[in-house]
Amino acid sequence: MKLTQRRIEDLECPAGKKDMLVFDEEQTGLGVRVTAGGRKGKMEGKSFLAQYRHAGEKRRVPLGSCSGISLAKARKAVQAILGDVAKGRDPASERKQAAREAKRKGARDALTLDALLGQWETLRLADRRERYAAEAVRAVRYAFAKQLDAPAADLDRAAVVRVLDALTKKGKSAMSSRTAAYGRACYQWAVKRGSLTVNPFQDLPLAPVAKRERVLADDELRSVWQATAGPGSFNAIVRMLMLTGQRREEVAGMTWDEIAPDLSTWTVAASRAKNDVAHVVPLSAHAQAIIRDAPRIARDNADEPELVFPGFRGPFNGFSKAKAALDKASGVKGWRLHDLRRTMATGLQKLAVRLEVTEAVLNHVSGSRAGIVGVYQRHSWSDEKRAALMAWSERVAAIVEEREAAGNVTPLRARSA
Numbered sequence: 296m297k298l299t300q301r302r303i304e305d306l307e308c309p310a311g312k313k314d315m316l317v318f319d320e321e322q323t324g325l326g327v328r329v330t331a332g333g334r335k336g337k338m339e340g341k342s343f344l345a346q347y348r349h350a351g352e353k354r355r356v357p358l359g360s361c362s363g364i365s366l367a368k369a370r371k372a373v374q375a376i377l378g379d380v381a382k383g384r385d386p387a388s389e390r391k392q393a394a395r396e397a398k399r400k401g402a403r404d405a406l407t408l409d410a411l412l413g414q415w416e417t418l419r420l421a422d423r424r425e426r427y428a429a430e431a432v433r434a435v436r437y438a439f440a441k442q443l444d445a446p447a448a449d450l451d452r453a454a455v456v457r458v459l460d461a462l463t464k465k466g467k468s469a470m471s472s473r474t475a476a477y478g479r480a481c482y483q484w485a486v487k488r489g490s491l492t493v494n495p496f497q498d499l500p501l502a503p504v505a506k507r508e509r510v511l512a513d514d515e516l517r518s519v520w521q522a523t524a525g526p527g528s529f530n531a532i533v534r535m536l537m538l539t540g541q542r543r544e545e546v547a548g549m550t551w552d553e554i555a556p557d558l559s560t561w562t563v564a565a566s567r568a569k570n571d572v573a574h575v576v577p578l579s580a581h582a583q584a585i586i587r588d589a590p591r592i593a594r595d596n597a598d599e600p601e602l603v604f605p606g607f608r609g610p611f612n613g614f615s616k617a618k619a620a621l622d623k624a625s626g627v628k629g630w631r632l633h634d635l636r637r638t639m640a641t642g643l644q645k646l647a648v649r650l651e652v653t654e655a656v657l658n659h660v661s662g663s664r665a666g667i668v669g670v671y672q673r674h675s676w677s678d679e680k681r682a683a684l685m686a687w688s689e690r691v692a693a694i695v696e697e698r699e700a701a702g703n704v705t706p707l708r709a710r711s712a
Contacts, residue, residue, distance in 0.1 A: 356390060424566070
């Protein structure tokens, strides 16, 4: 049939059929597809297509609706397509490939670095410790703030190295290493899911991070203790860090239901411990006094944890400013709160406490408690932990009081009311 505008309008799909094809006698390869919705006298439900053979197989290329493109333009389009076929090309396959590429590019552009971090946090980090998840996402967003709205796939190795080098040059080599680790974990997760194909954080040439060895001297411990004599959560947290050697976030997040009724122990739940292992911390008389002095503040929401050392809203989090004020008041410089943990471990070593006991006090599962030893040796060291912490508490008391350590624990000067 030689196609004309009128003949196309008169085409109608036979009842019971999904569609029908009618080809033009004037232009080889031009056809009209009429679907079941196509009606006589209407152009709706009818579309042009080009048909040809490539490598012995039939190919078809949609050209558009008969109501949107004229018959003359459809014939010219078929002529162009057949011209490409004569040159050895396969227009139908090329269009499908282009459509796939466009779809991939759309998905790629939609997966910005910010969106990837959101997916990683929601889908992968949901079962990790809340602090790790928050810190990992925060660190990458902070370091790569300028790349957040760009496709995650556009972040290449050179850009990653530039950002991490900038942190290192600012004296933040530890932050650079942590950010690289977080980024590597995020991208590796995306690669395994098929969302990305390359991990730009893999095998980076990172600057070595100097291992911290800071241990506070006796006079520095004394100065810090004296400078935290006033009321307030931060002062209490610092003193508890000094006496127990536990991690800052664990002490700051201490709740009343983790404290034994007689104040003899503090149990850090596995969900709050860095290594996901529940930890019982024996409390010395000095540590008990700090907890006993902490005011119990009524909660606005009964579902919120009842914190022992709360901040203005939720756990105390104003560490940077409070620590700077403490440095000024104590005169002790170049130290971090985490150094109190190392200071206690060193102090226990001086008191001839066994390494296994010190690691139990610190809730370490590496070192002497790692591997096969950790699997089969299940002793809790509870009595030894208590003896060690009592001895260390007395040692701190002696330092603060500027006297020799006694055999029995003696009270430290209480914090001023």
